[in-house]
Amino acid sequence: MLFEGLAEKLQSTFDKLKGKGKLTEADVKEAMREVKLALLEADVNFKVVKDFINRVKERAVGGEVLESLTPGQQVIKIVNEEMTALMGSTQSKVTFSSSPPTVYMMVGLQGSGKTTSCGKLANLLKKQQKTPLLVAADIYRPAAIEQLKTVGSKIDVPVFSMGSQVDPVNIAKAGIEEAKKNGNDLVIIDTAGRLHVDNNLMEELQNIKKAVKPQEILLVVDSMTGQDAVNVAESFSEQVGIDGVILTKLDGDTRGGAALSVRAVTQKPIKFVGMGEKIEEFEAFHPDRMASRILGMGDVLSLIEKAQTSMDMKKAQELEKKMRTQQFTFDDFLDQLQQMKNMGSMKEILEMIPGVGGKQLKNLDVDEKELVYIEAIIQSMTREERTDPGVINGSRRKRIAAGSGTSIQQVNKLLKQFEQTRKMMKQFTDMEKGAKKGGKFKLPFPGF
Amino acid sequence: MFFNGWNKDQNEQQETNQEPQQSETKGFFQRLKEGLNKTTKDFTGKLDSLLMGYGKIDDELFEELEELLIMADVGYDATMKAMEKLQEKVREQRVEDASQVKGLLKEVLVDLLKVEEAGHQLKLDQDPTVLLVVGVNGVGKTTTIGKLTAYCQKQGKRVMLAAGDTFRAGAIDQLEIWGQRSNAPVIRHQEGSDPAAVIYDAIHSAKAKESQVLICDTAGRLHNKKNLMNELGKIFRILDREFPEAQKEVLLVLDATTGQNAIQQAKTFGEVAPLTGIVLTKLDGTARGGIIIPIAQTLGVPVKFVGVGEQIDDLQPFDPEAFVTAMLDQ
Incomplete structure (x- = not known):
């Protein structure tokens, strides 16, 4: 869960800032303390942290933030810029010699x-x-x-x-x-x-x-x-x-x-x-x-790249649309499972989506060995059941379990996980809507 | 560049830090100190100059001590706890001389590190004993097993090894070589085979040959990989079921260079195979291994050995006082 903890920490720090109209110097100091702790806990070296905080603080109290109408955003922007500067602003490739080898x-x-x-x-x-x-x-x-x-x-x-x-x-x-x-x-x-x-x-x-x-x-x-x-x-x-x-x-x-x-x-x-x-x-x-x-803005570009290399583009677009409109069905889920084998785990994919933090994903742990069972369970569902899981009652569950050679508990577990996934998708589409309406910090989610 | 001053300091130290060749006759304490020496010159040098420079005890002194602990990977929470206790002691004992603070800090750290009496010793008192060695990739599990074999043999035990890392290329051969060095039999299957089956075979072989200590290697695995952790749980259950009469030690090997993630490692490994001890490796670098302090604090898992070099006998039983002393003294 690459950097997820740090992202969460910083996010909560900035959430506190977001509510404020104008920041005082004390606010900035408090935010910087949180950033410092998060970075230290993330094992960034103490001296590097100190230097980093100083640079951010200088810019933050130097007017850039205090006079801004959206101080929270401003701090995020500075932290982001400094972080990027520290990480190196461009991607580096290995070089090759003009006289091989x-x-x-x-x-x-x-x-x-x-x-x-x-x-x-x-x-x-x-x-x-x-x-x-x-x-x-x-x-x-x-x-x-x-x-x-x-x-x-x-x-x-x-x-x-x-x-x-x-x-x-x-x-x-x-x-x-x-x-x-x-x-x-x-x-x-x-x-x-x-x-x-x-x-x-x-x-x-x-x-x-x-x-x-x-x-x-x-x-x-x-x-x-x-x-x-x-x-x-x-x-x-x-x-x-x-x-x-x-x-x-x-x-x-x-x-x-x-x-x-x-x-x-x-x-x-x-x-x-x-x-x-x-x-x-x-x-x-x-x-x-x-x-x-x-900074918790997700790794949208990696996600796109991953999807492009291993996912059927057209299917991906359809899926993305379904995710937004919440028409995500078991058929899509099955489809995804099959593509997932090339693409990495669902969790990994979801982690790259902005706004979906580690916390939301904690209950959504998909054991890859269980995938075989999941496939079997979905394949034992009728078309109706796959599109509208709501109709799956007790006797249907029994039938599905028998048909897929699994237990009712396993069927229940899958149904529950599916519901969670749907809910989570709803959450993040709502978040995006909110961001657009409220003019808050915009989540850069362009889809796959 | 903002690192210049600091680095220069360090390079000077490296030049003077050449370790003398260790000889067989040196006592454990000295060897531990030697092993830790290189790692802590930097730390103690700074600490001493810090304390010499200060006649008085003030906030600045505490702040710098705090910084030193954080740089030793003690972690923020444990550092705060240590500092609190230190300040308490300074107040209680009405210490006014900065040079005494070091001794107090030592006491505080030892206190934080100590888990129940005798908890730091490897249990070899009854036969047979099984040692299950676990950890993330690259911490030095197989090398540690080589050293543990020598340690157990020195205690007069007949040792058998189980090549339970069937995943990493070359791991089985690596264990085999350690086995040859100590003349200990190695139970092995092919690369890619089921590790649980290897352990199963090893248990029955150990019973048949009446081995006193069975040491089981396992593949390095990141603790957040659910499947791999389940596999480890299975191995542990087989040990439990097939070898109920054996005394069990589950040893987590931790790389001293690891940062705060080590706490998560200890937690998660402990969930599938209850840990009885930690082996802290690679203390012969510049890493200070302070991470064992929060681990002792939050999980109560005792450190049992420290690895201070590449040689077969460079594995030292852990002693909190010696560790902290070696960490703080020159």
């Missing part, structure tokens, strides 16, 4: 997710017509080489290794020779995880860098990292030099404040985010969207 080097602490990210990055770039070669230069962790080989075979990308008795510098050099020989235009070197205070191993990275002159050195950072993220990022940045960051495990429920910290301390862009266990769950990082997301 392009060499990337992955570095980071133990357990940050380097090997997995190597595979995910190779897979992503392979889809962009690159021919990657993975190089196993982690000779320390037991079975690290086997892990990379397994990852490589899953995505059908060759892995170069020389066992664990050879100097990683030599492995890296030989890997590039191998790439040249076989015509691979991209080499991704998986280095061993190391502590940033381990001088010997940091020197090893410098030596690899000298030997292979990588196009990009990518620092892999666990999004759950706490205050220490700045120390790690700073050390790697100063001792080895980095060109970008890969943020991993963002599919957890961490608020991910490390993203802000790392960015502030290195001034290097976050280029990719790891979003799950599956190899394709790897995305470009969008700083502007992330900032909106932090």
